[in-house]
Amino acid sequence: MISIDLIRNNPQLVIDALANRGESNSLEDILSLDESRRKNIIENDELKRHRNEVSKSIGERRANGQDVDPSEIEVMKTVGEKISSLDNDIKELETTINDLLSRIPNLPDTQVPIGKDENDNPITRQHGEIPQYSFALEPHWDIGERLDIIDLPRGAKLSGSRFYSLKGLGSKLERALIAWMLDYHTDKHGYTEVSVPYMVRQDIIFGSGNLPKFGDNLYHDHEDDLWLIPTAEVPITGLHKDEILEMSELPKYYVAHTPCFRREQAAAGRDTRGIKRVHQFHKVEMYKIVDPETSNQELYSLLNDAEDICKELGLTYRIVQLCTGDISFVSAKSFDIEVWAAGCEEWLEVSTCSNCTDFQARRTSLRYKPDAKARPQFVHTLNGSGLAIPRILIAILENYQQEDGTILIPEVLRPYTGFDTIS
């Protein structure tokens, strides 16, 4: 949510920022609704002040044994009716304003390159070279089938297309990746591990920005009105909802492993083979709640934390900055990490690290006190995958394949897997 004050005080700044994202919004409706809201509040507050005054006086007179003119009460009755009708008008206006406001994306940071879509994303740097092999490489779906560690047909039998099941050393490798990443971020990067629910209430998933606009991408349990999380970012954003944190509590670094559930309606027909794009996958997510002053540096350190995982695994990767047209709804500034997958010969997005500034903090009412006497202010939140498991699994299988058809396990994972090759 962006601030209504900002829209009121500097609409052109907002209009221009949205235009850079490819959104045309004149803000006219929101501004005129806001104006009538305030007009109604001024009138209503004055009526309430009057009512409070008269009611108090009636009480005092009664207490002193004086009579109260019934016509006076009659008059106040109509004042009361006027008040409740204005209350309703104001509430209705606020509902509409909030709905409009909640559909406006975050404003891009001024340093974000302006562009239309992913084709305008600058590649900022690459780590490692694209590896060369002296033998023919297989894509991961063939490797998985041949080694009997990925079972796509049976995944589909259970739940339909875009579901997969793992088996044997495949499952073990997945589990090792999750455990190793969690340990790495908690031990080396100072994150606190949290375990959170995978289903959340509507107000929580509104807070992270997935509702109301992106309900299509979510699984929803109608019976209890719970939403399956598309990422751990959702419940972690909600952890401190409605709280006012002390300055001394910041920054907070969280890391969580959760399954992620995504309907991916919009992506129908894309990446249909293998486990690159699926409806349910595991992910380790990093999350930061920080002092706004520091959020820009925190984004770079978050990105570094995610990169460390790629480096430790010996993967070639590149950093792509997302342009104004490609950053997500909640983000002000984002970087993608893409690892090279030698088998299908493409760059796989394994992480997006984003500074969401105060956008989620507003939606979820998450504030801090800069000092004991100051007014509460919104914190900044950042999130980044650290990392998405299936795509890392793909990268390992495809990049670590040997001429004899076996897969070598990266050194760092071996204490976790208990084996060094899959054959």
Next chain:
RNA sequence: GGAGGGAUGGCAGAGCGGACGAAUGCGCUGGUCUUGAAAACCAGUAUACCCGCAAGGGUAUCGUGGGUUCGAAUCCCACUCCCUCCGCCA
């Protein structure tokens, strides 16, 4: 799923139709005292919105939403959450 109890400020806890944004205690902040600290004493200590350049003023908030009333923390209705017991269950 069945039966009961509960939800008040940072915490504990009073209040059960008017003087209550709310007693009291604890905590916290500032001050006095002290070489310093502790103790004691004094003062302060919620959030949002609206008007205002500001100083300041107003409105709302006692789990949430509705209702009764000139007036609701207090009465009525619905919901949510928490606790206890019984049943069921990984």
